[in-house]
Structure formats: structure tokens, C-alpha cells
Amino acid sequence: MRPSQRNPDAMRVVRLTRGYTKHAEGSVLVEFGDTKVICTASVEETVPSFLKGKGQGWVTAEYGMLPRSTGSRMRRESAAGKQSGRTQEIQRLIGRSLRAVIDLAKLGERQIVIDCDVIQADGGTRTASITGAYVALADAIAGLIRAGKLDASPLRDQVAAISVGIYQGQPVLDLDYPEDSACETDMNVVMTGSGRFVEVQGTAEGEPFSEEEMLAMLALARKGIGELLQLQRQALAG
């Protein structure tokens, strides 16, 4: 029995709210149950120096958590003077995931910076971030097209992400915090709209896992991501 009473293959309620704040070119509040992340997309008409003159654009991401987004207060990273290893891992993952579905040459010499800021955490903040960030990115690109700066969308596919794991010996979908902190294995899966993998990151927190367990987790992930892709399409159509 899961702490939330959900079935093993049941996701939490997911909401994608576009236009959440007013300044950014794309701004989405993504909620996976009690996990809430603000994802903004900022368009900058320059590229990082390593891409100057290469005739292509860039998409990058930064991630942060409000100090009291969690059960006990975390130290503010700006006060600590550096980002933790975990923060850097997550923001690198978000950036790679988005770059996997965009044609950077078609984006032109501009950069889109995605900021994912967790205002309330209950497990799955990185996968919620990727799922919401895609919608913010799509909104920013739609704005570039409306403004006549792009003729066609450089997006080649959708991308969404979900966590799966082994909790009390049972493969489960969309771990919340009580499951995440007690599970044997935690796997984050990033997939495209066409059903291919961008990232698979499975970690045994306790017992190492078997290939059968991995396949069961991947099947759950495929189901969950299918639902997320549908929700993204609905949100963008709204």
C-alpha cells in the first residue's frame, strides 16, 4: 500500500498553468500533487561565448529551491556561496533534456534560459521541472514566431519526465516524498513524444535492482509520460 493510497501505476494530479508570472517569455506553474515549480523561459538575443559565430542557438537551465520549500529549512545557496552538487546535476539534466528536442541551428543565434524554482517540494521536483519547462519553452518559441523572429518552430518533439521506483518491493509510478525517502530504487526517465528515451537514471538507494525490476519501472514510466505528454498538449492548446 502506498502512503498516498494511490495504485502502483497512478500518478498524482498534475496541473500546468501557463502565464503564471508576467515578465518572462514563457512562464508555467507545474504541480505534481504538492510539488510546485515555477518554470520560466527567458529569451536572450546573444549566445554563450563558446557558440559565438557558430550560427546556432542554445538552451540552458538553472534550478533552485526556496529555502522553505522543504519540510525543514535548507540553507539558501546564494548565502552558502555556491550551488550544491545536487542542484548542478538537476539543472544539467533539465538543459540536456530540452536540447534533445530542439534544433539549435533553427533557433538562430539566441539563447533561451529556463529557470525552474521549486516553491513547494514533495518529491519529483526534477521531473516536474522538465515537464513544465517544455511548456514554458514552447510558449517562448511561439512568441518568437508571433514576433516574426522565427519562421517555424525549432522544436522537433515534445519531452516530459517522470520518476518511478521500487517501493517495498513493488514498482510504483510518480514517487512522492514519503516514497522517495524510503524506496529501494529511484529512477528518473525522460522521454520524447515519439516514445524514445532522452535520459534514464536509475539509482539503487538500498538494494541493487534486477533487470526485471528495471523493465517494470520503464513500463510504468512509459505509461506516466504518455499522460504527461497529453497534458502538455492540452495546456498548449488552451
Added chain:
Amino acid sequence: MRPSQRNPDAMRVVRLTRGYTKHAEGSVLVEFGDTKVICTASVEETVPSFLKGKGQGWVTAEYGMLPRSTGSRMRRESAAGKQSGRTQEIQRLIGRSLRAVIDLAKLGERQIVIDCDVIQADGGTRTASITGAYVALADAIAGLIRAGKLDASPLRDQVAAISVGIYQGQPVLDLDYPEDSACETDMNVVMTGSGRFVEVQGTAEGEPFSEEEMLAMLALARKGIGELLQLQRQALAG
């Protein structure tokens, strides 16, 4: 004429939403028009080392802005590796303002950390932060009383803050961003429920100001803070 069409002595719509996030002992979304700040109060059963064994508590504050809370994206302070001088000034001001209305000895040997995180900025983020932080602090203290950890509230008074300024030669109340970036003088005023000053910080951005102008600004501030104190009481009674 103000860009927002407001009268010189008119504030923006102010909202105080308690219980905005679920983990913190106090959690308030404060809105001054389009300025939106999440204020949380976190109770910690320890005190900073300089207060160990002194038989008193502490209240401190930290402040941050989401990178795209503003019109153009700001660099994330955790990525820059340090907090700006402006950030430090503001969080020191919030902390002093709250400590002015609390009896630290009655709080006992515990610390309450206030986090003010701006999710959307349109001028007046520091005064909105102080106004919202008071409500979050009051909620955290109410929780300590309910939990039997405090017999009575160590709060001695309310505290709220507003900005005033000289805009195109005219004293005005509650500057929004278009006014703030073009005004001659900007003054932040922090007052208690009993009508006394905790902080007065007036800065000539352009022309130095006269004593008459200062008195006119203070009168506006007194009016605005009166309204904020009333809204705080309503929110806490709600």
C-alpha cells in the same frame, strides 16, 4: 499623472494570503499590485552561536528574487556565488524591522528565520516583504503557542512598511516600478502599529529633497501604513 492613473495617495491593491505553502510554520503570499512575494517563517529550536546561553531568541531574514521575477533576467545569486549588496541591505532591513516589535527574551532560545522570495517584481519588494513577513511571523508564533511552547506572544506590536517618493515633483504613495525607476526621491518607511518609526530611509535618486518634501512623504507613508496594518489584522483574524 501617475503611470497607473492612481491618485497620489492611493495604494495598489494589497492581498495577504496565509497558508500559501504547506511546510513552513508561517507562509504568506503578499501582493502589492503586481509585486508578489512569498514570505515564510521557519522555527528552529536553536539560536546563532553569538546568542548561545543568553536566554533569548532571534529573528533573522533572508531575501531573494527569482531570476525572471524582473523585466529582464537577472543573474541567479547562487550561480554568481554571492549575494549582491542590494540583497544584503534588504534582508538586514527586514530582520531589523521584525526584531523591533518582538521581545526576544520572551521568544525563548529559538530562532525564527524569515525567507522573502520575490516571484514577481513591480516595485516595492522590500516593503511588501516586511508587511508580509510580519503576518508569517505572527502565524509561526501562534503555532508555538498552540503547541504549548510559548505561553504568550512575544510580539509587542505590529509592523508594516511602504515606499513613498517624489515623482515628477509630486509626493506619491506606494511606487510601482515605472515610478520607482524615474522618481527623484524614494523613501522606505517602516512603522509600528502604534504609529512610531522603526526605519526611515530616504534617498535622492536625482534632485536632493527638502524638509517639506520629506514631511509630505512621511504623511503619505503614515496613511498607507495605516491601511496595511488594518489588512494585516484582517488577514490574521481570517
Added chain:
Amino acid sequence: MRPSQRNPDAMRVVRLTRGYTKHAEGSVLVEFGDTKVICTASVEETVPSFLKGKGQGWVTAEYGMLPRSTGSRMRRESAAGKQSGRTQEIQRLIGRSLRAVIDLAKLGERQIVIDCDVIQADGGTRTASITGAYVALADAIAGLIRAGKLDASPLRDQVAAISVGIYQGQPVLDLDYPEDSACETDMNVVMTGSGRFVEVQGTAEGEPFSEEEMLAMLALARKGIGELLQLQRQALAG
């Protein structure tokens, strides 16, 4: 009775010594009683990047304290790896105060950097710094005129600063350290030669203050700054 036996409206002996060190374009030792600050002005024929090509100059300030300028040794900020919030607040205040009396367009595309280094502290270091920095700045500008790099002075007015406060219920002028560490309210006032305010920063350290107390403090500040402006003129005429 003040610890120093001074009358409530009496300043400490103030001295301004020009040409204190030999390398800087302006170099002043300012003494407010036992508070001693070296203020230098360095002319640089470049501007910060945010002003490149804008046809105007810049004035900025940095502030520091020798580790043993104080009663007990403070940690050296360069060893700590960062400037404290207090240091940043003060150097931002000094910079703003000086920029309020200079026409940056007339200064041309150059920067004047003011360094204020406290070699002995006894209260009022920031107001002494502003008062001395103005003289160093004036000396540096006089040098630019002598060298034919400027036709006329871009200075529009004088500027000086003093602290006032409420000490044992009594408004007093020019707080020394024993008063500063025990007062109820501390206010720093920066005024121009024409009697207008550049900055007013009042802080209740203990009891919040009334409007009447603020007006009494401002009157004392106006008297003290009048004396400082006179001393600046004498020093520059010397």
C-alpha cells in the same frame, strides 16, 4: 549627560588633512574625534562597462576597516573572502552621496574611485567618510582642471554627513561609539551645501521613534552639517 561630557548639540573636534598620502589624486585624513579615516580619490581614464560609450563619467566608493581599528579585532574581510553586508551598505551610501553633487556628463568618460579606510573607529565612520571623501573628490577634480583635462568643475554642490540619535531619551549630535552602542535610535543624514537632503537613514535600535524625535534629530543634523560644510570650505581654501 553624554559620556563625553559634550552638550547635546556639540560635535567632536573635526579635522580635515589634505595631501595625507602621496600617490592618490586626492588624499584626506578625516578625524571626528577619535574616528580617523583615510579618504583617497583615484582618477581612472575608463568607465565601468555599463557606461561605455554613454558620454558620461562615474564616481564610486569602497570602504574598509583595518582589523584592529576597533576595540576588539575584527576578521579581515579579504581573509574571510567577502565584504560584509554592513561594508557594502556603507560603500553604496558613500557612492550615492557623492554622485548626488556631481554632473557625471561634465566629468567626461572617466571614473573617480573613492576609498575610505578606517584606521581608528569611535563611531560615525560612514558620515566621517562622506565628509572627507568630498574633499578628496574636490582635490582630484581640481587636479583634472589644472591638467587641462576638464574646463570647469562638474561639482554642483558640497556634500557632508553627520549622525544624530536619541541617547537616554535625548536627541544628540555626532554619536561616538559609547553612545552609538547604547542609543535608542541612530540616524545618518547626508545634506548638500544648499541645505537639501541626499540621504536620511533613521533606525530604531531599541524603541521606535516618534515624528517629533525625528524632527529634533534633523534639526541637530542641520546644525552639525552646517559646521562641516564650513570646515570643508576652509580645508579646500587652505
Added chain:
Amino acid sequence: MRPSQRNPDAMRVVRLTRGYTKHAEGSVLVEFGDTKVICTASVEETVPSFLKGKGQGWVTAEYGMLPRSTGSRMRRESAAGKQSGRTQEIQRLIGRSLRAVIDLAKLGERQIVIDCDVIQADGGTRTASITGAYVALADAIAGLIRAGKLDASPLRDQVAAISVGIYQGQPVLDLDYPEDSACETDMNVVMTGSGRFVEVQGTAEGEPFSEEEMLAMLALARKGIGELLQLQRQALAG
């Protein structure tokens, strides 16, 4: 055809040299072809503060590359003042992999710190590090047993790691640098001696990958890790 002329399922020559340096409790030079990493294990009779008094030990890892271990010189991280996100990701991975096969309670209240320093890089430094680190860890534990500080080994299993990928449409084992920088997908797999997964990290660098491709990569990884586990046993028996 692979650049190295290897068959798709062929690993490079792997060597494990124990006792490579003299000070550390375990010291191994691990070579995967031209990739060379020094792995040391240092026993410390204290635990990190978050484990004080918990009756268990800890294993952690740090990773670095000599500035000219690579084709063009990289900036030295100590001179840059921080470790890159990549470095932190890798050292967290090494630490987790080793902790998966050790009973921390049986280790007692002590810490073993693994340092993996790359002296020559040609792809696969993180998987070589894990493979060599296990041997260094085993040596350090053998020393604790010889010294009478442990009765039995807290190691529950072996652990080794290998990279696999899709290179020019073909699943291949043990990518060297020319493959790693041109492959479509890169996957790092960490397995125990009993054939279960500790970590699976697959990343599409170019095209997203299918489930079939993932299964093919996992099969290659299983074959390669089998060979590595055998080499570890031979080295430790030597």
C-alpha cells in the same frame, strides 16, 4: 568500424595495479587502455558530523583530473575556486556506487575517503574510477582487519562499472574518447558481483534511443562488467 578497430563487444586492455603509491591505506592505478586513474582509499577514524554517534561509518569519494590529462589543457579547479558540475556528479556517483556494496554499520564509526585522480584521460574515467576504487577500498578494509580494527569485512559484494553506447547506430562496449565525443547515446552502468544494477545512467547526446537499443547496451555492459569483476578478483588475489 570502431576507431580503435575493436569489435563492438570488446573492451580495451584493463590493468589494476595495487600499491601504486605508498602512503594510502589502499592505492590502485587503474588503466582502461589509455585512460589512467589513481584511486586511493584513506581511512579516517572519524565520521562526518551528520553521522556522529549513529554507530555507523561512511564511504565518500572525490574526483579530479590533472589539468593536462586531456587533449587540451583544462583550467585547474582549485585555481577556478570551485569544482565543476561534472566533477560533482562523478564523485557523487562513485560514492553511491561504493556505499551500495558495504555494510556501513559493520564498518564502525570511521570514514573511508576514496580519491580518484585522472592522470590521463581517453574516455570512461568515471567507470574506470569506480572499478579501481573498489579494489582500493578492499585493500583498505583488509588493512583494518589485519590491524585488528575489524573482525570481518563489511563488504557485501563487488562493484564495477563500464560505459556502453550507440556509435554510428551500433551498440558498443567501453567507449574511448573518439567514440564518446561522437556517439549518439552514452550509458554508464554500475553492477554488483551478483549481477544487479547499482546505477544505470543513459543519456542521448544526439538521437533519443529506443528500448531495444537500451537492452542491447545493457547486455554489452553485463558482459564487460563480468570481465571487470574477474580482473578485480585476480588483482586482489595477487
Added chain:
Amino acid sequence: MRPSQRNPDAMRVVRLTRGYTKHAEGSVLVEFGDTKVICTASVEETVPSFLKGKGQGWVTAEYGMLPRSTGSRMRRESAAGKQSGRTQEIQRLIGRSLRAVIDLAKLGERQIVIDCDVIQADGGTRTASITGAYVALADAIAGLIRAGKLDASPLRDQVAAISVGIYQGQPVLDLDYPEDSACETDMNVVMTGSGRFVEVQGTAEGEPFSEEEMLAMLALARKGIGELLQLQRQALAG
């Protein structure tokens, strides 16, 4: 001919002014011609953690330069966020030099921190610092004896320092800045009152130097240090 017209074996005018600032237990302004350094000694009744419970004391030093102590303004190290390699070299040298003449066991479990801050630089700041620091240290120790905290002085000898060099082929004593920036070789010599060496640091800035040149420089250093030791005794007797 030296730029200053001094004879090869002539030092600049040296002055040692005790009691230069009021807070420190020892406070000396040392002047070697236009080089001016404030040396303070601060007594702290604790020792660094590596000496806790060892029954001995410690003497350490920190060094800094005011940004405009030099001909062109240097970046403030606290703003840069770190001390330069040169600064660290110098403060380590000052600390070692002073520890060479004090019996740390007799000092008891306390630390004396020496701060050497250059307010005007014209060559030889590190040797002036050592020479002045000894006097500040002696004053601080005299204060400990007067206060009954020490029965006898832990100082075993005097220590002073001077720079020598090869300037235009000629060995010269006490290099000023024009010589220091143009000399072939620069040597800093630290000697005790008994004529033994604590430190000899010779560096060929241009041409490597011969053993004969080194002996000539050492003879000049011995002469100069003899004069400095005499000035220290006079200052402390004054």
C-alpha cells in the same frame, strides 16, 4: 648613482612611532622613507584549534595594502574575494620571522595577531612590516607583563628585516620603489639581534646572481639591520 642620491650602503630615514592608534595592545607606525605601514598587535586569549590544549601560544600575521597606497590603484582584496599569492607570501613571512624570536610555550595559551597595513608604499613594505611588527609585539607583551598575565617576557631576541639588491650592477641597501622595479636581484633578509639569519630570500628578477654578489648583499643587509635593531631599542626605551 641611485635615483634617491643615497650612497649604496645608506638606508632611508626610518621612524618607529609607538601608540599610533588607541585600541590595539601594540600599535606602531613604521616609516622607511615614503613607505608607511601601520603594525598592530592584538592579544587574544585563545589559540587556533590545532594548538588547543598543547600548553603553548601562537603568533600570526596578516598583511594588506590600502588600494591607493600605490602609484596606480590596486583592486581591493576583499572585493576580489581573495588574498593574492603575494599577500599570502608576505604574511607567512612576517609570522615566521616573529615566531623565530619568541618562546611560544612561555607565551601561554594565547595568540597575538599582528596586522601590517600599508598606507603608503615605496618599496620594502615587507621588511618595514617585520621591523615595525617586532616593536608592536614587544609592546603587547609588555602590557601582558604589566597586567600580571605573564611573569617574564617570552621574547628571546630582537628581529628586524631589510631589503638589499643589485641595482645597475651595484649592491645597494634598502631599495625604494624605483630601484625595486628596475633591479636585477632583490633579496630580503631577516636577522636576529644576535646576528643570525631567520630568513634569506634572494630572487633574480633579471640576471641570475653570483655567490660574490650574494655575499656583498648580505654584508649590506647586516649593516642595515644593525641600524634597525638600534632604532627598535631606542623606540622601546622611549
Added chain:
Amino acid sequence: MRPSQRNPDAMRVVRLTRGYTKHAEGSVLVEFGDTKVICTASVEETVPSFLKGKGQGWVTAEYGMLPRSTGSRMRRESAAGKQSGRTQEIQRLIGRSLRAVIDLAKLGERQIVIDCDVIQADGGTRTASITGAYVALADAIAGLIRAGKLDASPLRDQVAAISVGIYQGQPVLDLDYPEDSACETDMNVVMTGSGRFVEVQGTAEGEPFSEEEMLAMLALARKGIGELLQLQRQALAG
């Protein structure tokens, strides 16, 4: 009697292994007994900004120690976020020593960066680094000549370094760690092939030393460096 049973004027076995790693333009493993340092020379076709357009090149050095190159593990400097004062002193010394024997104008507008990384420490790491770095530098320059980028070598002389000291009252050559940590005086000497000094750095760790002792140490150093110069020539001829 020395701990190693060596005669006072006997060096440890010294080995210079060229081509130690494959990527760098020069790569040397230098061994002084159990002290082992990897020295690489990296050629970069740019110069630091302070030399842009000056028509000359630059040689600089960086130094590091693997955390467990020493008897007890040292904190990794990249994790600490800064290089220690000792590290900075040593890398500045290596750079100066190499620049003393190269004609930077003849090198052309390029930089050679020397990295000295200690993989095992047993005293004398800085002098081993200089001795090995010269060979790596010579190899890199030979490569530039072979590639037609230089017509002739800009090297004007050889350079090598050795430590000498007073151990139990006796001058000794080439201190190993047991001697280094117990000696009264430690002196590092850097000499050219023509027998002139580049650096002499003598430090009394315990008792100050006499001029006679210094001369005895210099004679030992001259003998040892003569042997090192010979080994360098043999290595480069090999």
C-alpha cells in the same frame, strides 16, 4: 646519522622519465627518491591579457598535490575553494625559476603552462618540480622547433633546484620528509647551468642560522645541482 643512512652530501636516486603521459607537449615524471611529481608543459597560442600585443611570450606554472600524496590525507584544494598560501608560493617560485632561463621575446606570442602535480610526497616537492619542469619545458620547445613554429630555442640556460638544510647541527643535501619536518633550517636553492643563483630561500624553522652555516649549505646545493644538471642533459639526450 641521517634517517636514510645517506652521507650528508648524498642525494636520493633521481629519475627523469620523459613522455610520461601522452597529451601534453612535454610530460615528465620526476622522482627524487619517494617524491614523485608529474610535470607537463602545455603550449597555448595566446598570451595573458597583460602581454597582448607586446611581442613576447610567457611561461607560468601551477602546482598541486593529490590529496593522499602525503602521510595523512590533505583536503582537496578544489573542494576547499581555494589554493593555500603554500601552493601559491610554490607555483610562483616554479614560474619565476623557468622564466629566468628563457628569452620570452624569442618565444613569440605564446604561453607555456607548466603543471606540477605531486602524486607521492617525501620532501623536496618544489625543487623536484623545478628540476622536472625544465625538462618538460625543453621538450615542448623542441616540439615547437620541429613543427616549424620556432627557428631556434629561446632557452638561454638550464635550471635545476635542490633543498639543503641543517639537520641535527649538520649541513645536509636533499632533505627527505623525516629530515624536513625535524630540521633547524631549510634552504631551497635554484641555480642555472652556468652556476649562478636564480633563487635562494633559506628559512630557520627552529634555531636561526649563521653565515657559516649558510655558506656550507650553498656549497652542498652547488654540488647537488651539478648532478641534477647532468641528469637533465642525459634525459634530454636520451
